[in-house]
Amino acid sequence: MARMKFLCDAERCIECNACVTACKNENEVPWGVNRRRVVTINDGSPGERSMSVACMHCSDAPCAAVCPVDCFYTTDDGVVLHDKDICIGCGYCFYACPFGAPQFPKNEAFGSRGKMDKCTFCAGGPLPDNSPEEYASYGSNRLAEGKLPLCAEMCATRSLIAGDGDVVSEIFRERVTWRGSAGFAWGWGVAYNKSGIRKGKAIEGNAVGGD
């Protein structure tokens, strides 16, 4: 079975934020929620690089490990999803996540956050595929329609790639061969490279392409 992965080629990302906008529009996410964001390191200095980051759908997802109500699950495609009917909005997934992927619609006194929302790899949620209820709670389910996440589809420089981890790494390997250097890529297999926790079948080890 394919294991879905994102990869952001930092040699190509031009910080246009089209992925962020595409995501917000496709999934109709509430104000204040950004399932995807672009982070620029060394902004304005030599060596500046930008990377688009969202949920990396870790095979040892730390969010799932700490969730007090165990509302996370991993689909057959390796996509990490959660059930908003069970989520209590405690924020623990946000503390454990390396990427700041979990988002909350509110941030008010007395720990009032609302249900957590995060990137679904455009794969909806536990409700029936492409039902209005699923769209209202989790956004679009493009995967069920045989399409890939819109952020990656929108990417003008093809920096952000999404899909089967094997195909994604093959595309990147080809790029590296032509380019003569891996440069800096942004991909993720196992969150903390720990063996034993929800180890994926298809992808093991660390960043795809690395340095």
Add this chain to the structure above:
Amino acid sequence: MATQVQTANRHRRIIVWSLMLLIALMLFLPLIPYALAYVSPEAGGVPNPGTELWRAVRSGDKGTSQVQGVDTGVLINEYGEAWRHFRMEQLIPFGAMLMGSVLVLIVLFYLVSGPLRIPGGATGKKIQRFSVFERTTHWFTVSLFWLLALTGLILLYGRFVLIPVLGPEGFGLTASACKEAHNLFGPLFLVAILMMLLTFVKDNIYARGDITWLLKGGGMFGGGHVSAGRFNAGEKIWFWIAVLGGLVLSASGLVLDLAVFGQGREVMAISHVLHGIAALVVITVSFGHIYMGTAGVEGTISSMTNGYVDEAWAKSHHDRWYAEMQAAAGDDEAEQAGGGAAAGVASPVAND
């Protein structure tokens, strides 16, 4: 002729050796930088910018992002894994072991030695130990403490204990209610702890005899009578654990509860660690306090229900306090000689 042959041979040898040396140098000289790099990795020449950037990002270097919010520029949250490890692999198992083993010890102690009886039995003469205000303060704190402790423990252990019983949706509802109750009533606990501090601090300062009391284990070993004031050293230690633990819980809890001042994940994770440790310590020690106040020591519970204890109880467990109360009662009786018997209940000493 012989010398000519010798000279030719020598020349040939020199040529052969020079060629071999040249080949050896050609082979080995280019390896010198590699050898140097092997000995000292820093001398290995140009660093890979990709590696450098990756390392900086992994160690928490901040960038910028168009997305507004706390910590949005942080690509990798380096505290996430430490916090996950603490909660899942330290707090949860060690907390369960701590609470479980103390509960087992208390039950064993009760089965082995039974309750501590009043020496010579109850006399029937009662003496007031806690005023209405003191008891209100105590039970106000108790109610809040157990509301918060139970909701907190459900959030910590419910995933393992309650999901199999209630199912994921059922437990989701329970956990949601627990989270709301914990977050809404939590700040009140600071009020309760401050009331406790103000009400009881004057009798919980170190006094002479406390060390002796502790060394004799409150009378368990060493033999002989252990003298104590209004509160013995054990009660004083519990008071300070409860008050200081309660203050740590309140402070860290307020940081977690009112996350509207821009505190980031690092501050939240540290607060959570403090909150978890303090909570489990205070809960565990409270088991001992509850045991001593109920089943452990005969005649104690009434001091917190109707406020009165038996004179024999007071004489046995808190002799110095009993003496003080007797002296005060003597003064009161002298003062109230003309006031009639109406002051009976308000007087610290009353006959049952």
